[in-house]
Amino acid sequence: MDTEGTFDEIRGHGTDAARPEFAALGEWIAETPASELERRQKAAEAAFRQLGITFAVYGEEEASERIIPFDIVPRIFTAPEWDRLSEGLVQRVEAINAFLADVYGARKIIADGVVPPELVLNNPQFQPALAGTQPPHGIFAHICGIDLVRTGPDEFFVLEDNARTPSGVSYMLENREAMLRLCPELFEMFPVRPVDVYPDLLHETLQSVAPRGSGLNPVCVVLTPGHFNSAFYEHSFLADQMGVELVEAADLHVDDDIVWMRTIEGPVRVDVIYRRIDDDYIDPLVFNPESVLGVPGLIAAYMAGNVTLVNAPGTGVADDKAIYSYMPEIVRYYSGSEAKLPNVETYRCREPQALRYTLDNLEKLVVKLVDGSGGYGMLVGPTASKAEIEAFRAALIAEPHRYIAQPTLALSTVPTLTESGVAPRHVDFRPFILSGGNGVQIVPGGLTRVALREGSLVVNSSQGGGTKDSMILTGPPSQSMGPGGLRQTMGGMSQSLGAGMSQTMRPLGGGLR
């Protein structure tokens, strides 16, 4: 795709110089030899491999554990940018939870004609068996990952909501660890807000939604499908960081509508389950009876109010791509004001006019399955082959209600280390939003995914995407670290002497103020 007119988050619109607030980063990129960047990147990736931060690619042998490529050039948001984003995210996630409490409760939004009833009631993600059950504090989606894209300095759009079991937060944390170790000078240049409070906030959130009567120290666990799952590293990482047990279904059983875990000291009662298993598999009595990943009776315990499931079952009805197109209306309905974060313009192929437009413009549009994820079941018109386009045309005509279409946006780019030096690559951004008894909280950071292939817009890790650290700044960029001072600290130290040396050089940099 044409990168002409694309907004680069560091360099702005098509200039070689960096935006003034990121001048220091521009210098850093220019002054650090590509070979040095590459060395650090390799070091980070080697560390990830050693930690076992791997994922399995679907359709490949189980043995093929890969790491997600890591890019050493960070992405930076200024404090005002982040503040604006946060407001929009809080508003959106509050609306998502209000929507879920409503559709599993009084269904006012349907009665008021804001959302077509069939999109909720005939949505495969809507769980009628759970209707009428309200979890503690009425919160269903305790952990949301909102995927954002950007097209200009102030133009952010929500691409997708993830209200089921969003993953990727371990990359936010591990990428930061790697950057702190390998590029300490960047943290001298920029006042970066820390992200490592996330596990504590998550633990607080889990405890805050414990069932009533579970005492001062509710027992929280992370429920994983097991170590063959592609996101297992993250499950174990989060359990570890929170200091709670990482359990599999076989460790739990339900008796008398109460959940217990099997320990060497005997059964221990469980109050909150951060489950990383899809709805369909969590309880064979209510959902997929073939599931061996689930715990029989878990839903009964949930409905009896004896255990809190995080996220609650049935949240998929809120992040469905068909519902997505109504999010601006949903936000307005519950918050009483316009959505601060707009959607990407979306054609609902279930509507005849939208379908006609989509079919006429397939080569310009991105077409997505309403119930697909991970970049599967998706057509990127501008880069697709004729055959792919025709295959989608047939699929669209056969089942239009399963698809939505969106224009291909000129996604912003961020300088990224490539085989031919640092070059712009398209990115998206997934911040993680926590909702608990104490309100909504956002850790200043997130997962930046980058499409490593030149011109590619697909950032999914399963399709060759990588990740970057996402730095949120506390205030205006430090003026003292002008290009001059920087050049001196960066000139030769860190490249020839390595990261350890550049740390000892830090006081020198400070002395130049």
Next chain:
Amino acid sequence: MLSRTAASLYWVGRYVERAEFTARLIEATIRLDSLSPRPAGEGAWESALLVTAANHAFTLSGEERSPANVSRYLTLDHRNPSSIRACLDAARGNARAVRTALSREAWEAINRAWLGLRDRSFVSGGPGTLTLVETLKAEARGFEGAVHRMLRNEGSWFLMLGAAIERADNTARLIDVKYHLLLPEGEMVGGVIDRDQWTTILHTVSAVNAYRLLYRDGLRPAQVAEMLILRRELPRSLAASTDEVVNLLNLIGKRTGRQGEADRLARQRQNAMNRATIRNVIAGGMHEYLSAFIIENGRIDQAISQQFRFA
């Protein structure tokens, strides 16, 4: 602690110990092979198969009994559950499932060892094998160190418990095979081959120097046996492993407030060990003694898994 976590840690301990033991055994066998004239050198590999209880399975594999084949079978063959690779696969699988219960350092040691072996399909002869074994021993040492630097709680205790049970089993098998099956017929006890055999045993449990310190009067089979069975000073002796099992169960019991069949059996074995002398052992039949020990060890293993609800 979750029962499944305890079970996995226990098995991580066992598998890492077994991988390291197999590595040492291969190292010692290469040494013996190079010291001995054929066909005695081949006998060295045969005995290695016997010690790891892999002789029958190797026969079934239909491969020729060459040193290279046996060495590869013990090192890399997936079909051999005691091969270094199989042990590391199992150790890493268990470790991965309970990643949160291990320290980063301990996990990294296992993962590194596993990565080092993952893509190898062959080893280039004796020197290659020795390099591999050397690396592996270093990782195993690293792991052991990491375990000792972990929090002193159930986590590290179950790891050590698995290692102690496995070590007891390995050492018992080693003595049993070497003592009874390996003296070639017609060789004089105390002859050259015999001496090499005994030195090999000591190498396998890295106790060459220890022997010299404990016994000043040269290499004698009964003393080697005594050291490996009854001397508590030697960490790999049956007595030391027996003590360790009792102590670890004790620590876990204090923490959980529960004791059971495993504690009882382990203490019983310790009492019997306290009363034993090498003369009685030899008089009653070394093979019988060791077989009984191996069976008893298995019973303790079973009792542990029941007591802590591993299944």
Next chain:
Amino acid sequence: MRLFIHHRTDYRYSEPQARIVQLLRLTPTSNEGQNIVDWRIDVDCNARLRGGQDGFGNETHMLYIDGPIDRLGLTVTGEVLTDDRAGMMSGAVEPLPPMLFLQTTPFTRTTPELVAVAERAKGGGGSQLSLAHRLNEAVADTIRFDEARRHGARDAASTLVEGHGVCQDVAHVLISVARAAGLPARYISGHRLTQGPGGTEQGATHAWAELYVADYGWIGFDPSCGRCPDDRYVRVAAALDFRGAAPFSGTRTGGGFEELEVGVRVGTSETVVQ
């Protein structure tokens, strides 16, 4: 009519089970066509029963039993006063709007063949009510009802291909074609009086469907005999399909296999439950 129901379920396990957890949907609720006079569940071993209600408004019980256990017997006995309302359903708890019941499920997934059945019935024109009746008759005519007992259920598509099925299967076919014709439809499990006052021993509970007809509301149709439920029927649970309304959903821990024996007696005399 005063109906007495005796429903016994016996499990035998080839190996002792360590734990049994079951979700039971065995308890009917009153509506204008049926008034529950008395209803109880008895378990023949130490067990914990916890009552609840699911999103469809069904009464549920969770049954928890610790092993080791190698057999389990459950007895449901009840007394219900019924009225013949020609299938018309009202007065039940209806927490979900009719539109929900247009949702397809794996058991009721449509195929071109099922859609063809719906289209033929629609071709007759007329009111939704007559359409509903035609659909019920079409299914009753097309699918032969197997008296033979079988547990579990089959999906509508394969039942249509085979041309016969037990009551669960036939109900799935009617639900599937009704939804294809645009009528909300739901699966009902319950009991039916088949013979004289003492009732005969039946090998399974019964199942039929309810279709939502504009201006009338929910109406019961029993496609295994081509008529509407009357005062010989006791309605127990409703859901999108068999899976959501089945009398038992169970899991057990302990391996081996299980043998299941079910005996249902529905009669008009109290001797049924004695």
